[in-house]
Amino acid sequence: xxxxxxxxxxxxxxxxxxxxxxxxxxxxxxxxxxxxxxxxxxxxxxxxxxxxxxxxxxxxxxxxxxxxxxxxxxxxxxxxxxxxxxxxxxxxxxxxxxxxxxxxxxxxxxxxxxxxxxxxxxxxxxxxxxxxxxxxxxxxxxxxxxxxxxxxxxxxxxxxxxxxxxxxxxxxxxxxxxxxxxxxxxxxxxxxxxxxxxxxxxxxxxxxxxxxxxxxxxxxxxxxxxxxxxxxxxxxxxxxxxxxxxxxxxxxxxxxxxxxxxxxxxxxxxxxxxxxxxxxxxxxxxxxxxxxxxxxxxxxxxxxxxxxxxxxxxxxxxxxxxxxxxxxxxxxxxxxxxx
Amino acid sequence: xxxxxxxxxxxxxxxxxxxxxxxxxxxxxxxxxxxxxxxxxxxxxxxxxxxxxxxxxxxxxxxxxxxxxxxxxxxxxxxxxxxxxxxxxxxxxxxxxxxxxxxxxxxxxxxxxxxxxxxxxxxxxxxxxxxxxxxxxxxxxxxxxxxxxxxxxxxxxxxxxxxxxxxxxxxxxxxxxxxxxxxxxxxxxxxxxxxxxxxxxxxxxxxxxxxxxxxxxxxxxxxxxxxxxxxxxxxxxxxxxxxxxxxxxxxxxxxxxxxxxxxxxxxxxxxxxxxxxxxxxxxxxxxxxxxxxxxxxxxxxxxxxxxxxxxxxxxxxxxxxxxxxxxxxxxxxxxxxxx
DNA sequence: TGAAATAATGTAAACGGTTACAGTAAACGG
DNA sequence: CCGTTTACTGTAACCGTTTACATTATTTCA
Numbered sequence: 001x002x003x004x005x006x007x008x009x010x011x012x013x014x015x016x017x018x019x020x021x022x023x024x025x026x027x028x029x030x031x032x033x034x035x036x037x038x039x040x041x042x043x044x045x046x047x048x049x050x051x052x053x054x055x056x057x058x059x060x061x062x063x064x065x066x067x068x069x070x071x072x073x074x075x076x077x078x079x080x081x082x083x084x085x086x087x088x089x090x091x092x093x094x095x096x097x098x099x100x101x102x103x104x105x106x107x108x109x110x111x112x113x114x115x116x117x118x119x120x121x122x123x124x125x126x127x128x129x130x131x132x133x134x135x136x137x138x139x140x141x142x143x144x145x146x147x148x149x150x151x152x153x154x155x156x157x158x159x160x161x162x163x164x165x166x167x168x169x170x171x172x173x174x175x176x177x178x179x180x181x182x183x184x185x186x187x188x189x190x191x192x193x194x195x196x197x198x199x200x201x202x203x204x205x206x207x208x209x210x211x212x213x214x215x216x217x218x219x220x221x222x223x224x225x226x227x228x229x230x231x232x233x234x235x236x237x238x239x240x241x242x243x244x245x246x247x248x249x250x251x252x253x254x255x256x257x258x259x260x261x262x263x264x265x266x267x268x269x270x271x272x273x274x275x276x277x278x279x280x281x282x283x284x285x286x287x288x289x290x291x292x293x294x295x296x297x298x299x300x301x302x303x304x305x306x307x308x309x310x311x312x313x314x315x316x317x318x319x320x321x322x323x324x325x326x327x328x329x330x331x332x333x334x335x336x337x338x339x
Numbered sequence: 340x341x342x343x344x345x346x347x348x349x350x351x352x353x354x355x356x357x358x359x360x361x362x363x364x365x366x367x368x369x370x371x372x373x374x375x376x377x378x379x380x381x382x383x384x385x386x387x388x389x390x391x392x393x394x395x396x397x398x399x400x401x402x403x404x405x406x407x408x409x410x411x412x413x414x415x416x417x418x419x420x421x422x423x424x425x426x427x428x429x430x431x432x433x434x435x436x437x438x439x440x441x442x443x444x445x446x447x448x449x450x451x452x453x454x455x456x457x458x459x460x461x462x463x464x465x466x467x468x469x470x471x472x473x474x475x476x477x478x479x480x481x482x483x484x485x486x487x488x489x490x491x492x493x494x495x496x497x498x499x500x501x502x503x504x505x506x507x508x509x510x511x512x513x514x515x516x517x518x519x520x521x522x523x524x525x526x527x528x529x530x531x532x533x534x535x536x537x538x539x540x541x542x543x544x545x546x547x548x549x550x551x552x553x554x555x556x557x558x559x560x561x562x563x564x565x566x567x568x569x570x571x572x573x574x575x576x577x578x579x580x581x582x583x584x585x586x587x588x589x590x591x592x593x594x595x596x597x598x599x600x601x602x603x604x605x606x607x608x609x610x611x612x613x614x615x616x617x618x619x620x621x622x623x624x625x626x627x628x629x630x631x632x633x634x635x636x637x638x639x640x641x642x643x644x645x646x647x648x649x650x651x652x653x654x655x656x657x658x659x660x661x662x663x664x665x666x667x668x669x670x671x672x673x674x675x676x677x678x
Numbered sequence: 679t680g681a682a683a684t685a686a687t688g689t690a691a692a693c694g695g696t697t698a699c700a701g702t703a704a705a706c707g708g
Numbered sequence: 709c710c711g712t713t714t715a716c717t718g719t720a721a722c723c724g725t726t727t728a729c730a731t732t733a734t735t736t737c738a
Contacts, residue, residue: 007457009695010694010696011694019717019718021695021696021718022696022697025696025697026717029696032715032716033714034715034717035715035717052451052457053457053694054694055457056395056399056404056458056694057399057693057694057696057723058694058695059394059695060395060722060723060725061696062695062697063723065395067438075420076420078420078624080423081416081420084419085415088414088439088440092440092453099436099438100427100438101431101436101437102427116391117346118391118393227623262627284417288600289627290631291629349724349725350725358688360689361687361689362687362688364727365686365727367725370726370727373685392724393723394725395723395725396693396723396725397724397725397726399694399726400692400693400727401726402693
């Protein structure tokens with residue numbers, strides 16, 4: 001039933017068109033002249049026989065796959081829609097295919113990465129699954145990679161595209177302190193060791209310190225940048241008898257912010273009257289949450305697009321090793337107390 | 340620079356381990372017995388040399404890719420996050436890879452589908468780019484496919500997974516009519532000819548008729564199931580001097596609902612006091628929109644999961660040709676006027 | 679105990695393309 | 709007008725695996 005149908009090969013086409021396989025190949029790849037007469041005949045035969053070149057054979061012979069890979073920790077965030085969009089648009093325009101795979105640090109024990117030099121021409125890495133050492137050796141072997149929301153290891157000039165985290169977070173937290181008089185700001189981390197999360201935490205800490213507030217480690221929770229995890233984390237925090245007083249929550253991202261809103265709602269805490277809430281990313285729904293979410297606008301689709309373009313740059317021998325940091329800006333809405 | 344590094348092949352491993360390539364292959368694929376002594380040696384050599392089998396060569400020789408494809412119209416909707424999640428989880432568990440590609444009806448002119456028998460072992464089809472005739476011939480050739488949110492062509496038993504649209508929409512619209520006394524309900528279509536959209540429209544029409552209301556074609560707009568398109572469509576409608584009176588909007592999906600909310604807000608229309616709004620899908624943010632969105636809960640992640648499992652069923656020769664329709668339910672929130 | 683099954687391994691032919699090399703005919707250039 | 713390029717085509721090696729077939733050694737079992 002599901003046996004592969006013996007499909008038509010380049011040899012069938014060649015025979016039918018009365019030419020050699022090399023000529024057919026040349027016609028397909030347009031990498032050598034073919035007389036118009038022959039071209040027509042081959043084209044006809046190809047359509048008639050519904051010939052489609054077998055990818056594996058091409059890949060093997062040409063040593064390229066025309067596939068690029070996107071490696072993520074997971075897909076548990078609406079954030080990935082704009083990212084994927086940016087990536088996919090470029091990939092499609094180039095006539096390539098896109099493999100989306102997940103791999104994270106704890107996958108590392110059971111298996112090696114699902115994508116890499118063996119099945120792609122290059123990788124967009126947005127994952128902590130590949131450690132710095134992995135990146136180094138891949139890069140040393142000349143494998144094209146672009147890092148997304150991640151900094152290359154020392155002395156390893158892998159191009160990288162990310163967004164500005166620290167300063168904008170600092171400003172946002174200062175806004176909470178200075179404009180809204182908040183003193184006990186809870187920070188909801190993303191995945192431990194994820195760079196955005198670390199940077200946002202750095203911005204958070206430095207804003208507190210710059211304003212003479214001490215950092216209460218009890219006010220830093222793990223939210224994993226996931227709606228459900230954030231919800232649980234807040235629930236646990238709020239349900240805990242010895243909970244610390246707080247008057248604001250800086251959630252690491254918009255998706256987690258939804259979990260936070262949910263939890264706060266359920267505990268009868270009013271936003272922003274009792275507690276301010278802010279996010280990060282400015283996903284499409286952010287202006288329409290209740291209350292509208294104060295957040296940081298991050299050009300995520302652009303990140304995907306630029307990263308992918310740079311990856312193709314590598315494939316086409318236009319190397320570049322810059323670290324591109326796209327600007328972000330705070331969008332003030334009601335959830336912090338503004339308006 | 341980006342030249343492929345001459346990587347280590349199965350022959351290198353075989354030589355180093357003092358066995359034949361066949362033995363190495365057998366060890367890798369566990370498809371024939373290998374003495375424990377040899378197995379160990381091969382394993383050692385493989386790790387030491389960091390050998391990773393070359394995918395294209397495997398694919399060519401074995402005539403399978405261990406890749407499945409997901410074909411979408413586009414990625415412009417948060418809806419795809421749960422779908423992708425459901426799909427990816429199963430794909431990963433099976434040790435396969437996932438190619439995500441977009442292709443829609445109007446792509447059809449320039450190019451043929453980016454994924455198919457030539458580069459995948461099977462396809463999840465959620466796209467109008469492959470027409471019924473394409474599906475028929477692919478199916479006839481024995482190529483494994485599962486349709487997602489789409490019904491197979493007549494006499495073509497391709498498995499299909501979707502959600503219940505018509506009845507639930509009918510109930511939802513009747514709710515607007517009977518409970519909230521709405522008489523002029525605007526319907527925002529999805530992509531023309533998209534099945535969910537057609538079904539929802541059918542449910543909409545039959546609810547109106549069943550309640551003695553006539554369908555005003557001026558109250559049916561095209562929203563494409565996209566936030567921005569929906570926004571523009573509503574803007575145009577509202578900005579139009581000869582606009583028809585309306586007291587409710589049934590947007591085809593939650594993402595478009597955001598666009599509708601935005602537009603209505605900007606025109607100073609209050610929800611639900613002036614106009615009720617409802618969505619479809621119950622995406623994660625729906626309960627936290629302002630106002631909380633009355634919508635239809637669709638088990639989208641489950642759809643992805645089941646569809647993918649069925650596709651693997653096909654690959655493993657457990658055919659099935661049912662059309663699975665997962666149940667949906669209305670979630671009443673404030674945007675329709677409830678609560 | 680001898681025939682038959684099984685375990686473990688090797689040899690070499692695919693798989694379906696690309697491309698280096700070679701050759702012929704026509705066009706070009708001085 | 710002849711040597712040199714250029715346009716076009718074919719032959720066949722090669723890409724790195726899998727696997728059918730063959731072979732030998734070892735078990736199994738009536």
